[in-house]
Amino acid sequence: MPREREITEPVDLTLANGRVNPDAVGWTRTPLHRTDGIGRGRVGWGRNKRWEYWAVTSETHVAALVVSDIGYAAVTSLFVLDRRSGEQITVDAISPLGRGTTLPGTLDRGPARARTKSLSIDIDPTPDGTRLRAHSERVDLDVVAHIRPGHERLGVVVPWNDRLFQYTVKDPARPAVGRLTVDGVTSAMAGGASWATLDHGRGRWPYAISWNWGSGSGTVAGRTIGLQLGGRWTDGTGSTENAVVVDGRLTKISDDLRWDYSPQDWMAPWRVEGGPVALTFQPEHLRKSVTQLGVLASRTHQCFGTWTGHVGEVAVDGLFGWVEDVHQRW
Secondary structure, eight states, X not given: OOOOOBOOSOEESBOTTSXXXXXXXXXXXXXXXXXXXXXXXXXXXXXXXXXXXXXXEOSSEEEEEEEEEOSSEEEEEEEEEETTTOOEEEEXXXXXXXXXXXXXXXXXXXXXXXXXXXXXXXXXXETTEEEEEEEESSEEEEEEEEOOTTOOOEEEEXXXXXXXXXXXXXXXEEEEEEEEEETXXXXXXXXXXXXXXXXXXXEEOXXXXXXXXXXXXXXXXXXXXXXXXXXXXXXXXXXOOEEXXXXXXXXXXXXXXXXXXXXXXXXXXXXXXXXXEEEEEEEEEEEEEEEEETTEEEEEEEEEEEEEEEETTEEOTTEEEEEEEEEEEO
């Protein structure tokens, strides 16, 4: 099985000239990369991407929020799915030159905030986790994504070359507690039945890219399981973003994974295999999103549903989560 280098000491993501630091290429069990150099100065203007994406799942709802600065614009969004009725609410906003958006240079070193006419989002580090708040005309979200002592989080640097690279932190299976209000009706995000997942990104991307992402969080056979799977965008880089977290302990998977699904029928089962991974995903809801705004264009098909199968000896039958197929020009 291929191996990647585990980094165990703090390191700067970029060199003084803005290129990737060779010592930063590898993976971590806890965030150790300092990423303050991304987005500063003129190096790679328009290619620098910074974002915080959080998804919260419960037995009744999915809520996802984005605060991002993609170099020439801020992209902010809120998505809510009612798993019982299938109703979806989406609020998107794009602001030129990052207007109304604040992001910390390095993960957990400050708040992330977005303010638009239709949506406000606040992401604040707290002593025991991260507080997530979002407000729009129809939706009000206030949830704390708790982090337990010793909980491990996957960090990976993916290098396409010394100018184009991405640092990602994928952090599933964070216990979530709080509330979600939709059209005046409040639903509790209860401990033990609600989970938060982070996708933190800092990097400099090619203009056109495609990826798969799969995630799941929950309790299976008395163990808390976090599933993190990726594909396509890491091909040929020597890095992967694949891991499983069991009761807070992370096992890195360095194998490239094979994704088998039908773009003609997104609701058909998806298969993800490779190395110790042998999984099937059964969709229950499909989210489609298309954006076409000049140089910025994206097409997303994201399915929510349940996982079955195993990662090594870890069974994931019944784990709720999602898979997605994304084509991006930015």
